[in-house]
Amino acid sequence: xxxxxxxxxxxxxxxxxxxxxxxxxxxxxAAFSLYQRAGGSPLLNPVxxxxxxxxxxxxxxxxxxxxxxxxxxxxxxxxxxxxxxLAVPLYEQLSRLRRLWLPVSLAIVAGVVFAAVSSVLLARxxxxxxxxxxxxxxxxxxxxVAMGISEAIGGLPSLTAxxxxxxxxxxxxxxxxLFQWSGIRDDSVKGIAMGVAAHGxxxxxxxxxxxxxxxxxxxxxxxxxxxTAMLVPWLVDWIEGVL
Amino acid sequence: xxxxxxxxxxxxxxxxxxVTVRLLSWPIPGPVLGMILLFLLLLLRKRVPGSLATxxxxxxxxxxxxxVPAGVGVMVHGDRLMAEWLPVVAVLLVTTLLTMLVTAxxxxxATRYLVPGYREQEQSDD
Numbered sequence: 058x059x060x061x062x063x064x065x066x067x068x069x070x071x072x073x074x075x076x077x078x079x080x081x082x083x084x085x086x087a088a089f090s091l092y093q094r095a096g097g098s099p100l101l102n103p104v105x106x107x108x109x110x111x112x113x114x115x116x117x118x119x120x121x122x123x124x125x126x127x128x129x130x131x132x133x134x135x136x137x138x139x140x141x142x143l144a145v146p147l148y149e150q151l152s153r154l155r156r157l158w159l160p161v162s163l164a165i166v167a168g169v170v171f172a173a174v175s176s177v178l179l180a181r182x183x184x185x186x187x188x189x190x191x192x193x194x195x196x197x198x199x200x201x202v203a204m205g206i207s208e209a210i211g212g213l214p215s216l217t218a219x220x221x222x223x224x225x226x227x228x229x230x231x232x233x234x235l236f237q238w239s240g241i242r243d244d245s246v247k248g249i250a251m252g253v254a255a256h257g258x259x260x261x262x263x264x265x266x267x268x269x270x271x272x273x274x275x276x277x278x279x280x281x282x283x284x285t286a287m288l289v290p291w292l293v294d295w296i297e298g299v300l
Numbered sequence: 301x302x303x304x305x306x307x308x309x310x311x312x313x314x315x316x317x318x319v320t321v322r323l324l325s326w327p328i329p330g331p332v333l334g335m336i337l338l339f340l341l342l343l344l345r346k347r348v349p350g351s352l353a354t355x356x357x358x359x360x361x362x363x364x365x366x367x368v369p370a371g372v373g374v375m376v377h378g379d380r381l382m383a384e385w386l387p388v389v390a391v392l393l394v395t396t397l398l399t400m401l402v403t404a405x406x407x408x409x410a411t412r413y414l415v416p417g418y419r420e421q422e423q424s425d426d
Contacts, residue, residue: 085365104364108371115375122376129369135359136366138310140331141317142356144338145348156418160410168403175395183387189380193391197399200370202329215373216380220392222371227396229364235397241404246411250404254396261364271360277403279335286328 071120077128084110097265099230104222104258136200136257143260143279146272153245153269154276161249165277168253169284172197173292181300192216194293196224198285199256199278206286210293221256228255229262244270252277306355313338 070076088106095101115125126133147154154161173194180190192212195203200221207217228251236247244267251259252274260278264271316337318330326333342348374381381388411418 081365081368085362085368089362102364104367104371107365107368108374111368111372112375115372122373125372126369129372132366133369137314137331137334138307139359139363139366140329141310141314141334141338142359144335144342145352145356146360147335147339148342148348151343156415157411159414160407163410164403164407167406168399171402172395172399175398176391179395180387180391183390185384185387185391189384189388193388196392197396199332200367201331205329213377216377218370219374219377220388222367223374223392224396225367226371227392228400231397232400235400236404239401239404241408243408246404246407249407250400253403254399258364258367261360261362264360264363275360279332282332283328286332 071124074128074131076120077125078131079128080111080114080125081107081129081132084114099233099262102226102230102258102262105226105230108222139257140199140201140279143275146264146268147276147279150269150272150276157245161245161273161276162280164246164249165253165280166284166288168250168277169197169281169288170292172254173285173289174296177293177296178300187211188213189216191293193220195285195289196220197254197256198282198289202282202286206289210290222258225255225258228259232259232262233266245273248273248275249277252279253281256282302351303354303358305351306349306353306358309352310334310338310355310359313341 084107085103088103088110091106092098092101092103111125115122176193176196177190180193185193188211191210192207194210194212195206195217198206198221200218203217203221204214208214232251232255241247241250247266248263248270251263251270256278260271260274263274313334314331317332317334320326321328321330321333
């Protein structure tokens with residue numbers, strides 16, 4: 058009589074948050090050890106590999122995303138305190154920040170405006186639906202901010218969350234190579250560019266390069282979240298009005 | 301114990317941020333305001349308490365883990381992404397990389413003209 062027991066266990070597991078939470082941690086740890094064993098190649102981005110493993114398991118076992126998220130939300134929730142925690146590495150870069158605040162501010166505003174305008178325009182030229190265009194507009198901001206903006210301007214917040222994560226992965230995977238290729242060597246500059254374009258996932262990658270790059274990336278992520286919240290709704294209105 | 305104190309401090313500041321942005325209906329997210337508040341607190345105290353250093357490095361070391369649940373949501377949008385894969389892929393690749401170049405370019409130029417004493421590579425303290 059093993060079969061009824063297995064069914065009971067399955068019924069328990071699929072209704073409990075334990076499975077989604079454990080799956081998230083196990084997949085990430087496996088992806089991270091793979092990443093380390095491959096010598097830290099940015100192509101094996103841990104977020105990307107963990108996502109792929111979890112999607113495979115959920116698809117094969119027929120568990121809907123909503124049930125998975127019941128458990129995974131405990132990890133998702135930590136994005137909040139982690140954002141607050143970015144103040145610490147930032148404070149440790151205070152002396153450098155004091156000298157560079159003006160170039161940093163200019164670069165962040167330029168990057169935020171460029172990210173939003175170029176995303177909406179390119180999506181429009183290539184024939185994306187209006188809802189997809191609007192969901193793409195805040196994609197370089199960190200997830201909670203981008204989702205809020207997406208909702209306010211008429212995009213789909215849950216789609217924006219996905220686009221934000223993929224944007225971060227693109228930045229983390231290709232960013233360091235792009236800097237090398239374009240001859241950008243200063244870790245403050247690299248950090249600011251990474252944080253503006255690729256938010257927290259880019260920042261995680263930046264911390265692997267150096268503490269300084271991570272701190273500036275965290276700063277750029279926070280300030281560009283601020284600038285995105287202020288500017289993007291207005292920019293999108295302007296684009297819709299002009300074109 | 302120290303880890304617990306640090307995490308509690310982070311949550312209290314996030315809570316303060318969330319309540320403030322709602323009270324004043326500011327368009328910025330609560331955690332971002334919480335970060336700004338913590339930064340101001342550190343400026344006042346002039347040092348990072350040990351508990352806070354432990355908690356923040358604990359959270360930030362595996363920052364990318366925290367994005368996994370939202371990323372898995374891609375499976376909900378399969379149909380839309382299949383139908384619009386070309387614009388979506390092109391926008392994600394092209395604009396993300398161009399945004400990095402534009403941001404870095406503005407920063408390099410602005411540093412050169414606005415902060416004359418600052419040389420590249422006067423850094424690397426890691």
